[in-house]
Amino acid sequence: MVKNLLSVIAALLVAAPSLYAHHSFAAEYDGTKPVKVTGIVRRVDWANPHIWFYVEGKDEITGRTAVWGFSAAPPGMLARRGITKDVLKIGDTIQVEGFLAKDGSANASGGRVTFADGRQVFTASAEDSAPK
């Protein structure tokens, strides 16, 4: 049941990746610096103006290892699309694709999340550059 629901959610999100930030993407992230981190979910902050989730792992593009912070859409926006904070569980292994924060810290826009079973969820904000 839960798996079916998640499949529906994933399908919806793959079809419609356009969520929205409260500001422009360029204000905080560098669209020329993609990241692709695979790791373990360590923390989820389900709060406005963007949810944040933290993944301990390695960016396969730069080789950098860190506890990465990923910013995504606001909780209400996600809830309206049927996504609750249960979608990301502490201890899950996920891959996140996004773009590095302008200050170069281990933070990024969290565009596409791929779970170990292949499900994909777009958690990004609409003004974020879409992962290729």
Add this chain to the structure above:
Amino acid sequence: MNMLKPFISILVIPAVFVCAATPGGASAQAPAAPQGPRAPDGKPNFTGVWAGPGFAHTVGPRDTDTPRVVAYDAKNFSPVKPGGESFLKRKLSGNTRADDPTAFCLPNGLTRQILSPYAQQWIQSPGHMVILYEYMHFFRAIPIGAANRPHDKDIEPTWMGDSIGWWDGDTFVIDTVGLKEWMFDASLDLGGNGEARWHSDALHFTERLRFADPATVSYTVTVDDPKIFTAPWSQEFGMKLHPTWKIFEFVCEENNRCQGGQCADSEGQKK
């Protein structure tokens, strides 16, 4: 404006590859019969939770819709006056507080707010139209009265301006002046042009809303900014009613971690 035209193509920022679906093929010419719900006073009833122009209006299973980033389409603009470019197109400075103040949780301002892809709840009474915007929790309480009546004198410019409303047949008209010079829309760095659009404090902004069908509203705005444009111009958007939606809380300051491009330390990253 040719109101029989389909909804004018909506400029979607390239990062968002969503088709500009048009809501319902709305026509704002006087229909043969009234459409949409009616209030007890016989006026069209806009009460409800709506997906405004910032959505694709492709209603999916479980009453979903697709939020998208929408900006005003330059194809609709009137010619720009000499000197108007400096208002309309601001070169980005690299200072986020100046380039996109919303990153610091400052308001969108009216012209950008109405395009925000968040829900909005309209509550109609004979004397007021109240609009509750989910985004930033902004609201408008628009008094309804005589058409084309004057605004209050000596209005101090604000982000949402001074709005008054009236009925023009079945069309609800919102007339706004007193707007602070501010960002026009979310077209920051559109196509990497290094610019952001702003409007001036002389902007006179008119919104005209009319039901196209019981769940769809034609939403036409007219921009009259004499410091920028040689003449008023219009663009038509839409709104879609979502019976199951509600307004969610949005508190921008709660965890705005990377404002200005500088990310604050987080508990989530402490070893």
